[in-house]
Amino acid sequence: MTARRQLLRLAALVLFLAVWEATFRLGLLSPIVFGSPSLIANAAAKDGWDFLLAFRVTVFEIAMAILIAWSLGIAFGVVAGSLPVLARISAPVLSALIAVPLVVLYPVLIAWLGLGPASKIVFGVVSGIFPIALNTMVGVQGIDRGYATMAAAMGASRRQIMFQVMAPLAIPAIISGLRLGTALIVIGVVLSEMLGSTDGIGFWISYHRALFNTGQVYLGILLALLVAGLANAALSLVERLYGRRTVDQSVP
Amino acid sequence: MAGAGGSGEIIAVEGVGKTYGSGEQALTALIDVSFAVREGQFITLVGPSGCGKSTLLQILAGLVPASTGRVLIDGLQVTGPSPGKVGVMFQDAWLLPWKTAVENVEFPLALRRVAAAERRKRALPLLDLVGLSSFAHRYPDELSGGMRQRVAIARCLVQEPRVLLMDEPFAALDEQTRTRMGSELLQIWETSGGTVVFVTHGLTEAIYLADTVFVMGTRPGRIIARITVPLPRPRTIDMIGSEAFGRLRNEIWHLIAEVRA
Numbered sequence: 001m002t003a004r005r006q007l008l009r010l011a012a013l014v015l016f017l018a019v020w021e022a023t024f025r026l027g028l029l030s031p032i033v034f035g036s037p038s039l040i041a042n043a044a045a046k047d048g049w050d051f052l053l054a055f056r057v058t059v060f061e062i063a064m065a066i067l068i069a070w071s072l073g074i075a076f077g078v079v080a081g082s083l084p085v086l087a088r089i090s091a092p093v094l095s096a097l098i099a100v101p102l103v104v105l106y107p108v109l110i111a112w113l114g115l116g117p118a119s120k121i122v123f124g125v126v127s128g129i130f131p132i133a134l135n136t137m138v139g140v141q142g143i144d145r146g147y148a149t150m151a152a153a154m155g156a157s158r159r160q161i162m163f164q165v166m167a168p169l170a171i172p173a174i175i176s177g178l179r180l181g182t183a184l185i186v187i188g189v190v191l192s193e194m195l196g197s198t199d200g201i202g203f204w205i206s207y208h209r210a211l212f213n214t215g216q217v218y219l220g221i222l223l224a225l226l227v228a229g230l231a232n233a234a235l236s237l238v239e240r241l242y243g244r245r246t247v248d249q250s251v252p
Numbered sequence: 253m254a255g256a257g258g259s260g261e262i263i264a265v266e267g268v269g270k271t272y273g274s275g276e277q278a279l280t281a282l283i284d285v286s287f288a289v290r291e292g293q294f295i296t297l298v299g300p301s302g303c304g305k306s307t308l309l310q311i312l313a314g315l316v317p318a319s320t321g322r323v324l325i326d327g328l329q330v331t332g333p334s335p336g337k338v339g340v341m342f343q344d345a346w347l348l349p350w351k352t353a354v355e356n357v358e359f360p361l362a363l364r365r366v367a368a369a370e371r372r373k374r375a376l377p378l379l380d381l382v383g384l385s386s387f388a389h390r391y392p393d394e395l396s397g398g399m400r401q402r403v404a405i406a407r408c409l410v411q412e413p414r415v416l417l418m419d420e421p422f423a424a425l426d427e428q429t430r431t432r433m434g435s436e437l438l439q440i441w442e443t444s445g446g447t448v449v450f451v452t453h454g455l456t457e458a459i460y461l462a463d464t465v466f467v468m469g470t471r472p473g474r475i476i477a478r479i480t481v482p483l484p485r486p487r488t489i490d491m492i493g494s495e496a497f498g499r500l501r502n503e504i505w506h507l508i509a510e511v512r513a
Contacts, residue, residue, distance in 0.1 A: 150346035153313055154360040154411065155335030164363070168350055 032212055039215030040222070043208075047216055051204060055223050058189060058201040061117050062231060065124030065185045073129040073181060074174060077136025078167045082148075082158075087137055094134040102126055103191065110196050120192045120200065127188030128181035135180070139173020140166050171242050175235075182235055186228045201227065262415060262447050263289040263312065267321035270307050270473075280472040281307045285321070287466065287475065289447060291414070294438075296450045297466045298458035300508060304473025305451045309419045312449060313340045325415060335360060339408030341418040345400040347392040353399075354379055354388040357406045378406040381440060398429040405437070409444070416441075418450045422457070430454075431489065434461055438487055455501050459483075460492055467507050477507050 017037045023029050024036035031039075044051070080086045106123055113119040143166055151165045167174070193202025201223050208216035270282040282304040289295050297305040310316040312323055314333045323330040326337060333340075347356045357375040358366075366374075379388050382402035392400055401421055408416060422430040434457055441448055452458050458465050459481055467477040481500065483491055491497055 146342065146344055147346050147348075149315060150340075150342065151363075153315060153333050153335070153338075153340035154363060154407075155333055156363050160363055165348065168348070 032214055035214040035218035040218045041215075043213065043215030043219045047204075047219070051201070051216075051219055051223060054199055054201050054204050055227070057117065057199045058193065058224075058227055059230065061120040061189050061193075061200065062124060062186055062227060064117075064121045065128065065189055066182060066231065066234065068121070069125045069129040069132060069181060069185055070178060072125075073132030073177070074136050074167070077133045077174070077177070078140055078162050078170070080133070081137040081140025081170070082162050082166060087141060090137060091134070094130050094137070097130045098134065102188075103195075106192055106195055109192075115197050117199075120189050120197065123192040124185045124189040128183075128185035130181075131184065132174075132177040132181035135177025136167075136170060136174045139170035139177075142173070143169045168242070175239055175242075178235055178238065182231050183228070186231050190224050190227070260291055261288045262291040262326055263449070264324040265308075265312070265321070266324070268308070268311060268318045268323060269320040270304065270311065270316070271319045282311075283472040283474050285473075285475055287478070289449065291447055292445055293463045294441060294448045294450065294461055295464050295466065296452055296458040296462040297468060298452055298455060298504065299468030299473075300470055301453065302473070303468040303470045305453075305468050306419050307473065308468075309340075309417050309449065309451050312415075313338060313417050315340070335364075335411055335413075337413055338415045338417060339411050339413035341401075341404050341408055341416070341421045343420045343423050345392070345404035347395075347400055347403055349392050352389045352391055353384060353395065353403045356392070356403055357410050360407060360411045374410055375406070378409050379403070381409070382406045382436070396429075397425050398433060401425065401433060402436075405440070409440075414446055416446055416448045418448065420451055420453065423452070423454075430457070435487075435489065437461070442486060455504050456492060459497060459500050459504070460487060465504065467504055469508070477504075479504065 020029075020034075021037045024031070024034065024039075029036070076090075080090045102123075105126065106119075109119045109123055109126075113122060140162075147165050147169060148161050151161045156165065190200075190202040193200035194206040195202075197203045201220050205217055205220035205224070208220065265285055265287050268282060268285045269280070272279045272281060285308060297308060299305050307316065311318045312325070312330065314330045317331075325334065328334075347353075348359065351359065354372065354375050357379060358371040361371040361374065376385070376388065379385050382405050384399060384402055384406070387395060387399060392403075395403065404421070422433045425433060437448075438461060448461075450458075450461055462481050465479045465481060466475050467479065468474065469476040479500065483494075483496065
């Protein structure tokens with residue numbers, strides 16, 4: 001059954017590529033706006049190695065940004081969600097920061113951190129951390145205080161209550177924050193590479209677009225999609241590991 | 253419930269009061285509550301809603317500070333939770349949904365960084381005691397309300413407390429389950445011999461379980477009577493239908509009704 005479905009998918013893909021290539025060859029698609037499968041293949045043959053190196057750079061930057069934004073965002077959200085005063089102050093600030101077009105910060109980041117990976121990583125973190133922190137905070141706030149009281153009665157410290165009771169209970173909310181945040185991190189990193197850098201998938205897309213190398217541009221786009229897919233896979237892994245049985249079952 | 257058998261005072265409540273807020277909006281939840289509990293006794297606190305019985309229990313548990321007076325448990329003033337000495341149960345079991353029954357029982361030990369093998373060794377016999385050994389590896393959402401409260405009882409007992417504080421632990425259960433849980437709790441208590449303070453608003457439950465019933469009144473919350481239950485131990489369900497039981501029940505009923513009027 002699944003084998004048949006995969007075969008169908010493959011067939012659909014092949015058909016799509018064939019139609020694309022055919023319309024391109026018939027001159028129905030502008031070669032500058034739309035690439036074609038053969039153009040992409042040529043680009044891969046010619047500049048594949050450069051793109052692979054760039055892919056590695058981008059993956060590294062995104063991985064670092066994810067690591068930092070996830071851990072800081074979750075930690076802040078858990079603490080803020082447990083402390084009403086901090087939560088009251090943070091909620092409007094975080095909401096505002098999510099709404100602001102943070103891309104205006106990017107020139108400043110380049111001035112501070114240069115054109116290398118550091119400015120991309122920081123911009124990725126800044127792009128994704130706020131929804132993660134906000135979702136985590138709101139999630140923790142929504143958990144019945146009864147759990148905290150129960151744990152306190154057993155002698156749990158504040159820290160134990162936050163990270164061994166409240167944070168795991170808030171996992172569904174945290175994961176929805178991670179979904180949003182991680183997508184923004186990927187966008188942030190690729191975008192910052194396009195805006196100003198010397199390496200990475202975004203840089204090569206930008207570079208070849210300026211030279212009208214449509215095949216290379218499309219190759220870059222495909223690799224950027226692959227990066228997003230990898231980030232999503234990491235997220236699914238987290239979900240599978242921690243998403244189990246976190247439904248609030250408090251009411252008998 | 254370690255340390256069985258003694259007949260000294262284990263709990264001393266001295267002039268405890270609780271006021272929320274201040275100035276004109278101040279709300280007095282409890283006023284001048286004093287009593288003592290001997291080790292090994294089963295005490296119930298009964299009264300209408302708003303009589304401060306849950307507040308009193310939380311003060312005993314060290315979860316809420318008293319505004320006036322003090323509480324001594326085993327001679328030491330209560331300033332916060334004392335997990336090694338006092339176990340607390342609530343109306344809800346608050347089991348952690350991602351942990352199995354036995355892992356939930358182990359949780360208080362895990363907080364104290366007891367080694368995993370040791371935790372398991374102590375938790376399993378207690379699950380057996382509450383009749384859940386075949387459910388040890390089930391998750392809370394696979395257990396009934398009564399089973400969850402049994403897990404909560406085992407989770408209290410694993411801390412080997414000398415005092416068990418129970419805040420309407422069976423109130424959310426259906427009546428049959430509630431009665432059966434009461435009997436099982438008595439059996440556990442009779443074999444392990446700790447001290448229990450049990451808050452309830454059910455008169456039958458209060459009498460059936462207790463050596464001494466403290467009757468509480470409202471506005472402000474206070475103790476209005478202290479009634480010794482003359483029924484022999486072990487208690488049986490049949491006693492609930494007896495004449496002596498009915499008389500006690502009426503007596504307490506009138507006490508509460510008079511204060512309300």
